[in-house]
Amino acid sequence: MSWLERIRSGAPRGSIGEDPQQSAPAIVQRASPGLAALFRGVKPDGSHSFLDFGPASNSHLNLYGPFAHQIRFAGLVPTLPRGDDWTAALRALPPNPEYPYDVVLTWDVLDRLDPRARPGLIQRLVELVAPGARLYAVIDSSGATVRAPVRTTLVGLDRVSEQVVGPPEAAQPALLPAPVERLLHPFTIMHAFTLRSGLREYVAAKT
């Protein structure tokens, strides 16, 4: 099991393998071809409006800066609201009529969300985004039954760091590519990357 797999499963240090040299570090970096593809398709002219489902951070601000005119940090992950709280949080996401969002980073929200709530998320995004908006999503297809919430931080336009921020929780059934494609409609998948760790990164555009 790789460091990344272990950190995503929330395995304690040294619990897998006996070699202390292989203990999982607190923060793991990985390449992100999905993010690279996302940003390749966005002109760095400072005219875009970003919606980031994650928490605010200076690195995100700096990396979005050349692209973005406005950035909304929703702070819905890594501590994902549940049930009615999620519905309320989604409803509370304000539209941005002057600059409709044209880049949306949902991170692993789709993957962790109750399957019944997933269509509502896409429906809400459709209401909020501009035509042609690009969407980035991460799905864990490793088949793990438990997964720890992970805070993902951009460290470059093609690289992220991941840090476990809570105890492992039961994972939702793995989303396979065909259901993802149906779920994302009217967003059309433009790029999909499967990483060695079992993560799949999707970049989709609203048609």
Add this chain to the structure above:
Amino acid sequence: MWKKEEGQDAPPTADSASRQAAPRMTSGTGPATIGPSISIRGDVTGSEDLLIQGRIDGSVDLGSHSVAVGSDGRVNANISGRVITIEGHVEGDLAAQEQIVLRGTARVLGDIKAPRVVLEDGATFRGLVDMGALGAQSEKGKAASDAAESGSAAEPSKGGTAQSDDKSDTGVNGKTDAKVGAKADAKSDSTTAKVSATATSSPTNGPSTPSAGSTSAKGKGAPGTAGQARA
């Protein structure tokens, strides 16, 4: 800015600009301060820098001057100023002409608008960042930022005489109504100490100092609730 030193009339450097953003409480010098035990409900305006360690509900408009919300500060108000630095809790929109800095202890819920925004590790922010000057007007904004860093930013006015306005009247309910703000510092940058907010004060445990130069707090809302400041 916050710690005024001898010979500070020299143009600010990038480093000094960075220091200006930090709310540093020093004895006897520095910005007007709303102390930890002060609570203001109303609009706060002024023409000197302000450090908020207390509580404000309403709005804070310091125009071309800096505003800092200290780690004890709790502000439920929109804040505007030249440089805004947050260490405490703010619920409201922030608009700065030059820079907004959210320190590691900051918790901000609201939208922020500034040419430069810094989020330190640990800062909690939820809302919209409008980076207009870094984005659509990127080159223009960057040039302005660079100019500010290299020391061409305008310094707040200095000199003048700090005047205290420590009026107090007895309120109808037996409490003391005091004109807020007025423990002006003799070394303050302010040219005047004109405070127009009505404060309802009660005995405090210590020398809570809403020391203000030309900072004023005007109450708004229903008559009788305007401009209350509780010490």
